[in-house]
Amino acid sequence: MVTVRAPATSANLGSGFDVFGVALDRPADIVHVERADRTTIEVTGVGSQYIPTDPDRNVVGAVAEALDAPAHIRIDKGVRPSSGLGSSAASSAAAAVALNELYDRGLSREELVPVAAEGEAVVSGEAHADNVAPALLGGFTVATDEGVTTVDADIPLVACLPEIAVSTRDARRVVPSDASIEDMVHTVGRAATLAVGMCRRDPDLVGAGMHDRVVTPARAELINGYHAVREAALDAGASGVTVSGAGPSVLGVCQAADRTRVAGAMLEAFDEADVAARAYKTRVGRGAEVFEL
Numbered sequence: 367m368v369t370v371r372a373p374a375t376s377a378n379l380g381s382g383f384d385v386f387g388v389a390l391d392r393p394a395d396i397v398h399v400e401r402a403d404r405t406t407i408e409v410t411g412v413g414s415q416y417i418p419t420d421p422d423r424n425v426v427g428a429v430a431e432a433l434d435a436p437a438h439i440r441i442d443k444g445v446r447p448s449s450g451l452g453s454s455a456a457s458s459a460a461a462a463v464a465l466n467e468l469y470d471r472g473l474s475r476e477e478l479v480p481v482a483a484e485g486e487a488v489v490s491g492e493a494h495a496d497n498v499a500p501a502l503l504g505g506f507t508v509a510t511d512e513g514v515t516t517v518d519a520d521i522p523l524v525a526c527l528p529e530i531a532v533s534t535r536d537a538r539r540v541v542p543s544d545a546s547i548e549d550m551v552h553t554v555g556r557a558a559t560l561a562v563g564m565c566r567r568d569p570d571l572v573g574a575g576m577h578d579r580v581v582t583p584a585r586a587e588l589i590n591g592y593h594a595v596r597e598a599a600l601d602a603g604a605s606g607v608t609v610s611g612a613g614p615s616v617l618g619v620c621q622a623a624d625r626t627r628v629a630g631a632m633l634e635a636f637d638e639a640d641v642a643a644r645a646y647k648t649r650v651g652r653g654a655e656v657f658e659l
């Protein structure tokens with residue numbers, strides 16, 4: 367048996383739609399795999415009642431198929447599905463690493479990115495790699511058609527998860543199909559600022575770059591309380607706030623000493639909007655880890 371822990375991730379970071387992602391140091395999914403003649407799936411943990419065990423509908427089924435590695439796969443969910451925290455990506459990445467070990471396929475973490483992205487295609491319709499890349503490799507990742515670039519960033523974060531479900535598939539439907547040149551220039555500037563901030567481990571620069579005028583405003587409408595939560599986090603000291611992935615989680619970046627205040631302000635603002643929520647005080651973390659062979 368092989369057991370792998372793969373972390374939650376936050377994709378986009380405002381200015382890097384379908385490209386930027388970070389691994390969070392918590393929460394995480396744990397996946398156990400054992401060789402079998404055909405793939406079967408068992409799911410326990412947070413939100414498991416909403417996750418199909420049919421290999422054609424669970425992301426890990428697509429990963430097993432892509433690696434030609436049938437197995438009994440047990441998923442212990444720590445990342446709530448439809449959270450905007452890369453729940454499906456955590457399972458896909460963990461399964462890719464575990465099955466690669468179990469069957470001695472010899473693929474590198476970078477080579478596993480497109481394999482794990484097959485899982486994303488099952489649930490969101492597109493094999494976007496911006497969550498699976500950091501879930502596999504850790505740190506801050508830039509996923510493009512040419513491959514993945516990683517930065518071993520160390521940035522404090524708060525991820526606030528409201529009790530609202532937003533499916534990635536639905537949230538991709540509201541993304542505008544075009545953007546003005548002004549909006550493009552704005553986004554490129556912010557994205558470049560964010561990337562430099564990650565390299566310099568500077569939360570102020572990362573926060574300044576965590577903004578876009580195209581995708582985030584469209585998705586904010588799907589999150590009851592988003593604008594108040596964003597304002598509250600900025601007032602409490604966050605240097606940037608945006609929708610995490612496709613939402614509904616809201617991601618804030620701040621100095622480590624401000625995390626508790628920022629988390630409290632976000633929770634209070636959701637509460638005022640009558641939305642129950644929980645906050646993860648976290649930071650950019652490591653990628654998937656094999657912890658039992």
Ligand SMILES: Nc1ncnc2c1ncn2[C@@H]1O[C@H](COP(=O)(O)OP(=O)(O)O)[C@@H](O)[C@H]1O
Nearest residue numbers: 424425447448449450452453454457489533534
């Ligand atoms: N192993 C899995 N983990 C999480 N969600 C899964 C898994 N397999 C299939 N799904 C389905 O994927 C959807 C959640 O994925 P998605 O909408 O991308 O949310 P998230 O932003 O949390 O990844 C749900 O409909 C869920 O049933």
Ligand SMILES: N[C@@H](CCOP(=O)(O)O)C(=O)O
Nearest residue numbers: 377384450451452534611612
């Ligand atoms: N780039 C994707 C990221 C989806 O992230 P998730 O955590 O919501 O699955 C998108 O924005 O659609």
